Amino acid sequence: MARVLTSQADDFPRWYQDLVAKAELADNGPVRGTMVIRPAGYAIWERMQAGMDARIKAAGAQNAYFPLFIPESYLRREAQHVEGFAPELAVVTHGGGKELAEPVVVRPTSETVIGEFMAKWVDSYRDLPLLLNQWANVVRWELRPRILLRTTEFLWQEGHTAHVDEADAHDYARRILHEVYEDLMVKLLAMPVLVGRKTARERFAGATSTYTLEGMMRDGKALQMGTSHELGQNFARAFDIAFTGVSGARELAWTTSWGTSTRMLGGLIMCHGDDNGLRVPPALAPVQVDLMVVKDGDGVAATAAKLRDELAQAGVRVALDDRVDTAFGRRAVDAELKGYPVRVEIGPRDLAAGNVVLVRRIPGTKTPIPIADLTRAVTAAMEEDQQALYDSALASRLERTVEVSTVEEAIEASATGWAKVPWSAVGAHGEAQANASGVTVRCL
């Protein structure tokens, strides 16, 4: 098979760009740093969203929608927050053909505007916890954009909650971290994320504590897949989110925020993709089975239609590829690129023997099987391969993580993977030293 992608070993960033383009996942937008998410990429994102949304609702939060435009003055109310975001803001100065009296910023995140409304809606301890989530686009001007990973505009969910005390806020930030984010990444995305806390240096602007989920990509680097923040009373103070407590005294609430974005799609590609293309975990895949008519004739089309219905009936997400006037080789390469977990090849020769060919993208096997066994074989393959993808990502992560005892050793180890080093051997000084060598402390 002709190689269609740069190999990962040759040039990982180039491999990533090639794959995103050739699997038709996304494209650069006309304004620098923006992107178009194409149908093949968006369908995966939609399934991530659905899985996330169900888990968020199960954790008790309700969806709402807050405005894209935020008065500039709101951002200034929380000092660390404005300092963190000011360099990345997009500013609207004209609206409806006129210059605006006060410029508005395009939200980089919504703590401020949501804080303003929480203050209106919260009155008594009975109104707490207030658990909100929104699905939205946000804008952070990027100097070095990378498609799906670091883009000027991206799609995300952002949760914002207010609680009666620090303990409740703490518990909820961690509940989202584990029951929502970690659960989705492990079970749906088949990614063995490392879950922990960030250093003070790497914290969200305005947070007292930031939790992170870090995935290891196939080049040994870490990618932050999501974060959950305890915001202490910083935003409650800035926006006066106050309530009458059980005792009758007026108190400030404790807030949290937490987010995951289209960057997860970039992480999925770099965690599971190989030199032939994407590999989508079966549980996540919009198309789980690509039913490919190799060549027409001898009842092939009728059998294909029958098998499609049978698989769909069994709850399998199946797509029929009967473009027999396109060369089979080209379609097979395309199916590998797109990473459909299972391909079923149906051709006159195999059919005459009562067989179809089951091609599994994850282990890379190709086996003839009797037609009558198809649904059972597909279901079993998907279950096995979901687990196999997770196991192999975990094995690779463990293999590429070394335990070291000094910052110098950690910097050296980070050239090929992760280093686990006692925080007592690092400290703020060691962290600055590591940062100077392009190495970050990701997770405590």
Add this chain to the structure above:
Amino acid sequence: MARVLTSQADDFPRWYQDLVAKAELADNGPVRGTMVIRPAGYAIWERMQAGMDARIKAAGAQNAYFPLFIPESYLRREAQHVEGFAPELAVVTHGGGKELAEPVVVRPTSETVIGEFMAKWVDSYRDLPLLLNQWANVVRWELRPRILLRTTEFLWQEGHTAHVDEADAHDYARRILHEVYEDLMVKLLAMPVLVGRKTARERFAGATSTYTLEGMMRDGKALQMGTSHELGQNFARAFDIAFTGVSGARELAWTTSWGTSTRMLGGLIMCHGDDNGLRVPPALAPVQVDLMVVKDGDGVAATAAKLRDELAQAGVRVALDDRVDTAFGRRAVDAELKGYPVRVEIGPRDLAAGNVVLVRRIPGTKTPIPIADLTRAVTAAMEEDQQALYDSALASRLERTVEVSTVEEAIEASATGWAKVPWSAVGAHGEAQANASGVTVRCL
């Protein structure tokens, strides 16, 4: 019961604002004309989205996502389009702390940027039809904003398709109109929309033909609930969406676009709401049954929990209201305001007789029924009331629509409802005359 809303007869716009605020559906945002969609409103919108999304996919379109920011120059490529939207644009002039070389506009709609990408992706007639849809926020600066109806930022879906010829584009624009939009509005929203074509004067900026769905509100006025446009070859010419046809010749595609927005939520409120609050069609309602514990004791709580599980088991969306320390009257008023189709009141007295009370929001009835009958009674009530809501809206529309033969009569009739007048008696001149009296020709 104390009146909590201004009555519709007294002041319809005021009634609408009162209801949106008191049912906690939406709130004004800090930047003029923007809005916050609160959880109770967003939950209804989410169910409209789900119903719409399923129908759009069934019509063969795929979801994708295109950037929020569009280069100003794109809008200028289609002359009528820029003329139509220029007065409503929000313009970003600063990004990442610097003045931008070319200002970018916040999308008012995405024909232009999607046209640019269709041109890249379409090469041969085999690539057509190209059927895309996106769920997004758009911005149109509003001078006279009205919450949910006309807001500077709103949420919508916008479909964009490219076809080999005019007939195919025409058929698809009409297929969306009927199979997606009309079907959803009639079946899910219980709204008897009038479906037709707009006059040249009312057409979308850049369209050759605009189809519309008009709902009648309870003040007798029309509200546009959705539109579907044939764009001819206007955008294909501006963005060079060209393909090699069957004959081998290079041809321009024919495009369509179509959209529905959060305005549907405003339409739903004004079509079905009454002086006691919202009335949500049972098929749409996020909460179909509000299970209300009137007073605790004598096994009420246990029965309520059991009934909740039983209803949920039967596929009914049920919420339990056991806030017995809040006055029953206040909770009942709130349930009416929110428009839950069915309320089930459970109290010790009825329970002793083996009964609960079934309160139906749409007919306004209140009947004790045996506990064992609850699920069956609820299901039957919801089916009947979904139909009743539609029937009553239709009857009211018919009653308030008069057939007239001149523009003068039409203007007079429009004070209380709609007028049906032969287009031959109107024409472009008559339309201008009607517009001068604040009357628009909505639907041909």
